[in-house]
Amino acid sequence: MVGTVMMTDEGGDARSARGRRDSYHVGLDTGAVIDAAVELSRGAGLTAWSLRDLAERLGVAPSVIYHHVGGRELLSQHVVERVLALVGLPTRVMPWRQWFREALFPIxxxxxAYPGTARWMLLHGPVLTGLSPVIDAGIASLRRAGFGRNAALACSSLANMAVMTIAAADDRVLHEGDAPRDHAGLIRSLDAVAADSAGICEVSRDLLRQFTGSAQQIEAARDRYYRYVLERLMDGLEAWLESGMPD
Incomplete structure (x- = not known):
């Protein structure tokens, strides 16, 4: 009888454990997995977590993640798609500089806010299916302006410059851990040799010092720099267009 009681208890424990595991799957679908991955990427970065971290957050085995979404690379793609969907990218044709301001300034x-997403885009290119109408509108805007067969080249130049600039700022935060402190250290190093170089003195005084101060001041400086880089590239493309776009 004792043996029978023990077997019953063990069977009940096994059923209870299965019930708990099964309950982890209730309400879990592809969207919920991606939602959790997006949240893990906020602030810490797209590469800061593993599938095991995500599975632990959801209370499931890593195999469940594979079942719902697939491997790490595909999941990263879904995260980037979800992040870009927060922007509201333009899908209508308009004057080309206006189009790229509306497309690139808000991103x-x-x-x-999700470090690593820009680098993912830089490495993988326009493989996101949701970007098709956006890219179509950008290319059409350039073609309407007269870029013709050079529209794709102009579009790629602007998009790559945008994501490279964002990715560079991400890398400073992710690898240094404290971008403002890193800038302050760089300024101190430059100041040590600035007395012998008017150019280095100007870089330290007029550029790098903008990226120190309060969080609001640093953010404003990053935005100014980003817009400046893109506007000057658009100036160059406009001059190239007006010159007849010689090879």
């Missing part, structure tokens, strides 16, 4: 703070 900087959004991508910066």
């Amino acid at each position: 900087r703070p959004v991508l910066a």
Whole structure:
């Protein structure tokens, strides 16, 4: 009888454990997995977590993540798609400089909030299916302006410059751990040799010092720099267009 009681208890424990495991799957679908991955990427970065971390957050085995979404690379793609969807990218044709301002200026703070997403885009290119109408509108805007067969080149130049600039700022935060402190250290190093170089003195005084101060001041400086880089690139493309775009 004792043996029978023990077997019953063990069977009950096994059923209870299965019930708990099964309950982890209730309400879990692809969207919920991606939601959790997006949240893990906020602030810490797209590469800061593993599938095991995500599975632990959801209370499931890593195999469940594979079942619902797939491997790490595919999940990263879904995260980037979800982050870009927060921007509201333009899908209508308009004057080309206006189009790129509306497309590229708003993405900087959004991508910066999820470090690593810009680098993922830089490495993988326009493989996101949701970007098709956006890219179509950008290319059409450039073609309407007269870029013709050079529209793709101009579009790629602007998009790459945007994500490279964002990715560089991400890398400083992710690898140094404290971007403002890193800038302060760089300024001190430059100041040590600035007396012998008017150019280095100007870089330290007029550029790098903008990226120190309060969080609000640093954010404003990053935005100014980002917009400046893109506007000057658009100036160059406009001059190239007006010159007849010689090879």
